[in-house]
Amino acid sequence: MNRRTVAKYARAGCWQECVRRTPPRRSTSLDPYLEYLRQRWEEGEHTATVLHQEITAKGYRGHYQRVKMAIAPLRRGLPIDTPRERPPSPRQVARWITTTPPRRGLHATQALRRLLEHCPELDQTHTLVRQFAAMLDARDAAPLPDWLDQLAASGLTALASLANAVRED
Structure with missing residues (x-):
């Protein structure tokens, strides 16, 4: 093991201090539009291209791909801002x-x-x-x-x- 890793374990008061914590979700330029996307989805609009065009008209400057990825959980019946679980190694x-x-x-x-x-x-x-x-x-x-x-x-x-x-x- 690396010397710094051993030192970190030695300083730790309990095992939780040694476990990696998942960082809090960072805000993105799409965040102000998430509620609108959710609302439009519930109204029946499921096309990422159309949704991207609509929020672009409202001032969104981001890429279409980000909108497509943001609505992907909705296609699986999950909430729009649910973080994806990382696959295990x-x-x-x-x-x-x-x-x-x-x-x-x-x-x-x-x-x-x-x-x-x-x-x-x-x-x-x-x-x-x-x-x-x-x-x-x-x-x-x-x-x-x-x-x-x-x-x-x-x-x-x-x-x-x-x-x-x-x-x-």
């Missing part, structure tokens, strides 16, 4: 999967559940990892051959390779 997802469910935080549990609903391969991987963790917790290797068969039959190349490597060892 592969490392973060791996941590969520390998952490035992009772030790996961509420946010991590909900985010992992949403991911597993959208990705069947990840859901299958999660199930197999949790089965392996249960074997380790119980210190019982008896289910290992069946688990390796499940890995090989999973249809996921990386897991099948892992099964072959463990069998070779």
Whole structure:
């Protein structure tokens, strides 16, 4: 670790001081027009080009693309100024999967559940990892051959390779 990182952790009074905080949303040149865009959307105008032309006539000097991005949440049924959730990194997802469910935080549990609903391969991987963790917790290797068969039959190349490597060892 970098020396400054270690020093920051050493000075911290609690773990919250070490976690990155999301900065507050900055105001943009579009902010004064958000309420108008919301109102026009509810009136039935869903074309970004038309909305851009309307607010340009009212004094907006920004680009069309910003209007298009601002109304994108409305297309999904979300409020216009809702910040988008940043997708988790592969490392973060791996941590969520390998952490035992009772030790996961509420946010991590909900985010992992949403991911597993959208990705069947990840859901299958999660199930197999949790089965392996249960074997380790119980210190019982008896289910290992069946688990390796499940890995090989999973249809996921990386897991099948892992099964072959463990069998070779």
